[in-house]
Amino acid sequence: MGVLLPKMLRITIVIICVYIDIAKGITSADIIASHNYPVEVHTVVTRDGYILNAFRIPSSKFCRRSGPKPAVLFQHGMTASSDVFLVNGPRDALPFMLADACFDVWLSNSRGTRYSRSHTSLDPSKGEFWHFSWHEIGIEDVAAFIDYILTTTHQRALHYVGHSQGCTTLTVLLSMRPEYNNLVKTAILMAPAVFMAHTATLGQTLLRRYIMRLPDGEFMFHKKFLNDILGATCGLYVVRVFCSTYFMISNGKVSQHLNTSIVPLLTATHPAGISTRQPKHFIQLTDSGKFRMYDFGIIGNMITYRSLSPPDYPLHKVRPLTPVHIFYSDDDFSTSKEDVLNFAARVPQPTMHRIAEKSWHHMDFVHALTVAEVINKPIIEIFNKFDQLKKF
Numbered sequence: 001m002g003v004l005l006p007k008m009l010r011i012t013i014v015i016i017c018v019y020i021d022i023a024k025g026i027t028s029a030d031i032i033a034s035h036n037y038p039v040e041v042h043t044v045v046t047r048d049g050y051i052l053n054a055f056r057i058p059s060s061k062f063c064r065r066s067g068p069k070p071a072v073l074f075q076h077g078m079t080a081s082s083d084v085f086l087v088n089g090p091r092d093a094l095p096f097m098l099a100d101a102c103f104d105v106w107l108s109n110s111r112g113t114r115y116s117r118s119h120t121s122l123d124p125s126k127g128e129f130w131h132f133s134w135h136e137i138g139i140e141d142v143a144a145f146i147d148y149i150l151t152t153t154h155q156r157a158l159h160y161v162g163h164s165q166g167c168t169t170l171t172v173l174l175s176m177r178p179e180y181n182n183l184v185k186t187a188i189l190m191a192p193a194v195f196m197a198h199t200a201t202l203g204q205t206l207l208r209r210y211i212m213r214l215p216d217g218e219f220m221f222h223k224k225f226l227n228d229i230l231g232a233t234c235g236l237y238v239v240r241v242f243c244s245t246y247f248m249i250s251n252g253k254v255s256q257h258l259n260t261s262i263v264p265l266l267t268a269t270h271p272a273g274i275s276t277r278q279p280k281h282f283i284q285l286t287d288s289g290k291f292r293m294y295d296f297g298i299i300g301n302m303i304t305y306r307s308l309s310p311p312d313y314p315l316h317k318v319r320p321l322t323p324v325h326i327f328y329s330d331d332d333f334s335t336s337k338e339d340v341l342n343f344a345a346r347v348p349q350p351t352m353h354r355i356a357e358k359s360w361h362h363m364d365f366v367h368a369l370t371v372a373e374v375i376n377k378p379i380i381e382i383f384n385k386f387d388q389l390k391k392f
Contacts, residue, residue: 051118060099077164081272082107133277138172167192184320198336220271257368334362
């Protein structure tokens with residue numbers, strides 16, 4: 001045993017070093033290029049000075065159609081980044097499938113993530129940089145990305161794909177700045193985090209008191225060295241099950257649908273970084289049972305809103321060029337069926353897509369083994385149907 005143990009350790013160290021080398025400094029651009037797709041990096045500046053990065057897949061060798069390609073904007077969830085939509089690879093990841101289907105794919109990165117930690121005047125090492133929740137991401141970041149993409153592509157409107165908080169932010173934008181409804185052809189809302197009364201994630205249960213006590217600042221930050229080690233360790237077969245379990249529990253519960261082969265790359269690139277106000281804002285929604293603006297307390301609310309409580313978002317104003325498409329499941333502990341149906345009852349004539357598979361959980365909308373058939377192909381069909389009927 002004394003001779004065998006050092007040999008096992010040497011093998012483990014070699015494997016870890018290999019995975020660190022693979023995961024070292026990996027970005028969305030690296031992932032896209034590694035699959036032989038063209039990639040562009042674009043910089044977008046918001047009205048309030050945040051400098052954001054977006055990744056673009058402008059074409060694919062599998063696209064045989066000439067002429068302008070319809071633009072699609074992807075918006076990630078909380079703690080994620082553009083990486084989250086890419087890790088499944090070209091056979092199963094929606095951005096690659098859309099590029100192959102002749103769409104112009106754009107992947108955004110919200111303020112505070114590993115790709116969007118700059119500002120025209122604020123320093124991310126200071127608290128003032130982090131004075132935002134997903135409210136500001138919606139009315140500023142998503143709006144800026146839409147404006148930039150339409151200006152760059154000379155198109156009048158685009159398709160939108162959001163997951164979790166990526167649905168929250170679009171809902172905020174369309175309700176608070178309703179002129180943007182005319183710029184969104186179709187809105188795909190996967191597991192929309194809007195009403196949150198029945199959510200049961202780790203943050204909403206065991207960690208809620210800790211989170212609510214945090215001052216404004218960076219949270220769930222991306223540290224390259226730590227993420228490299230996690231990515232390498234989780235690449236080892238013997239610990240992949242543990243990493244998969246941890247990853248899924250942090251999002252509600254363990255899923256039988258997860259593509260565990262992507263866990264090393266997920267742990268190497270996530271979490272991507274958020275503001276403490278983002279989970280606080282979601283916890284406030286759970287406590288109030290409402291979809292409303294950030295609660296600053298009585299005095300802060302009087303200063304900000306001139307009322308004791310924050311106002312509700314006017315969901316009746318959410319009217320993109322076609323009714324929103326809501327994808328949901330019965331077993332999502334993060335965005336429960338009850339809360340999703342409550343949201344659906346408050347927006348004009350939504351199109352509902354219930355996932356029939358049992359135990360389909362929150363991250364399965366992006367990372368399930370069968371995501372190409374269950375989620376991606378229906379979305380592509382929705383986009384194609386719109387573009388065939390209406391010329392933009």
